[in-house]
Amino acid sequence: MSQEIANCPPGPLTGVRVIDLTTVMFGPYCTQIMGEMGADVIKVESPEGDIGRQTGAFRTRGMSAAHLMKGRNKRSVVLDLKQPDGLEAMKRLAQTADVFVHNMRPQAARKLGIDYESVSTWKPDIVYAAATGFGEDGPYAERPAYDDLIQGMSGVAGLYGMAAGEPRYAPTVMADKTSGLFLLYSISMALFHRERTGEGQKVQVPMFECMVSFLMNEHMQERTFEPSQGEAGYQRLLTPHRRPYPTADGYLCVMPYNNRHWQRFFELVGRPELVGDERFSQQSARSKNIDALYAIVAESMLSRPTAEWIALLGKADIPCGQMNTPEDLFDEPHLKAVEMFPKIEHPTEGTLRHIKVPVKFDKTPGGLHRHAESLGASSAEVLSELGYSAEAIAELEQRGVTRTAEG
Template sequence: MSTGRETDGGVGPLHGVRVVELASVIMGPYAAQQLGDLGADVIKVEPPTGDLTRHYPPTRSPGMGVITLNLNRNKRSVALDLKAPGGRDALLALLASADVFLTNVRPQALRRLDLAYEDVAAVNSGLVYLNAQGFRSDSPLGGHAAYDDVVQAASGLVWLNEQVSGVPHYVPTVLADKICGLVIVQSVLAALHHRDRTGQGQHVEVPMADTMLAFNLVEHLAAATLNPPEGPIGYPRALSPRRAASRTADGWMCILPYSDRNWRDFFAFVGRPELADDPRFASYAARVHNADELYVLVGEFTTRHTNAQWQEFCDATSIPAAPVLSLTEAATSAYATEGGLLREAEHPTEGGYRLIGQPVRFWATPAGLHRHCPRVGEHTEEVFAEIGHRPPARATNSHQQPPTPVPADRIEAP
């Protein structure tokens, strides 16, 4: 049988770094996938039934749902029941050989398993121990469960949507999980750099609510940055209900004049050059203050030309612009295809599937696919043989017992 190995990405800049992932659903596994794409040896520790995302339908075989094929690529799977005899000791033996421990298990549960930072540091003082959860562990909310939607609400993101649409919508993607996943990667790399200089491991915590609040405040702290505040919190241009794609003669486009010169060219093109000197629109500050009026005008002008005509004009005048694409159109566009952002791959057991490409390019140490998503526990014996530890009996044969699929409406985050 195929080993699931593929080498289209070279060894990657993190070759030689071992990451042990004890995480489920999106945030932690996404972070570990990024590290795996960059060449780290990622060992995914999961229960014998597998990570919950393995059971998201559709599936061609049990435990190999569509999300897991990309989310858990470039990893080796070890199946362990941490509550069973020998489970915790096996994980500690594995962590003794690791550079990074990445988990989104809540701190209280880790303490009950005797897997808090102090317990793990006792066997590997140089380990980067990163745990991520909904709220700061030392806060009154530290023990609360948190999901992407909850964090969107707690960080002000749902409120921002309500200011624009009048309805407290969630962003239609697991934005908090994925942003926090990328912050986890950044934090791991910073801690590894510190360890390389000093030999010192450390405990790193990534609270989702704090991370997303800081993210949302970058532009939205706005006039409230000053003390006393010069105005309410919120960036006016982004909160304008008129801020939307523009209808053209044959579709929709994002047309975004930004500089004073961009606006002069735009107003000249639509036959209203005098608007460039209108006090409401003559400067960046004025345009932000009068964003609603400006967007109404833009919407009136853009219907006069087709998408192709607007794109030609904008390209000639260096005005940022793009047509509104569906997600399918964006993923299958010539741009995405030529860049390898979505391409065909062949899984050794699941057959053909679409591989989400690694967008970052390293000329000396390319990132990419090194191995396909493993079956649950596929590498349990291999990994423990490498470290000279006998795994618990149940773990040894766990990948031979396919997990029972979970109905889509029963799947929850940790």
């Protein structure tokens, strides 16, 4: 049964072929977006398949909610790279590609024969992206890495502890997805370089370093200077009063930021005398007195219901918003208006909720052009494109080198 969707407009990456050996979230999130933007993403899986196929809710085993999201716009091809014929098929496939991306540790990639030195002999102008836990030049290069570990090591969990008194992991796979965006822009830049020069290159995207860079952008603070003027940490983000504020009947997110916002806020809550308070009159002073300032906000919000605050703050042009849970988002008025979660019909999984591409390109919007596939659904198709006969494909399948949808 065809997984292709007719009439999907082209994306900015239409014509780019990506060989995707990544698993779980870090790499697949990157290649999901590349697929949405029009790239021909060929997801090469082991005979056991990506473990993400088994993660979370599902109707059919191997077609989990996680895979239905990250596996869309990709063709699933099974190759056992531990067998010589599987590696030979991979070589042929790489020779047709623009991008080769994996999330294996360096030693594992070398052992399989898919390190950059090997792949670049197959296709010298390939953009080869290694999505790893740690940079290859450091002592952790061969360590395994998962989202929780990197959240802890990079400072995410520690920041929760500094703000709330107890270290916690963010309730989203923050390190994987943030690093996935680093991977996406790195590949895109390497493709741009190749377009200009004809040169391929190896791109290393280590989760640990990416997350440290991401977090320390604002948290360097006093450690920016040598000698150090104090400890790292941006205090506005670490005050215990920075949170959704309880109102008379719920919670509200409110964010006065500049001088005008604070002047209007103090007047609105009946504290006009604070407009001239030296602690709060300028941004630099507010930063030093953020605990006291946000405590005033917290105390003030208790006096009215959420809807009343939203109306009053909105009229005063003070940034504010409803606090939502994930379940609330399906009925959120703006998201409904932009059709953020359209219904789609999957050929095997029935009616599903989709997530639209959040960015807009006027000329090349891309979108959903292929449903997430069962394991090996495109093996025969892709191997046939590489010149394998039906008989040769059947023999490879019999020997466990590949697996097709029928196998």
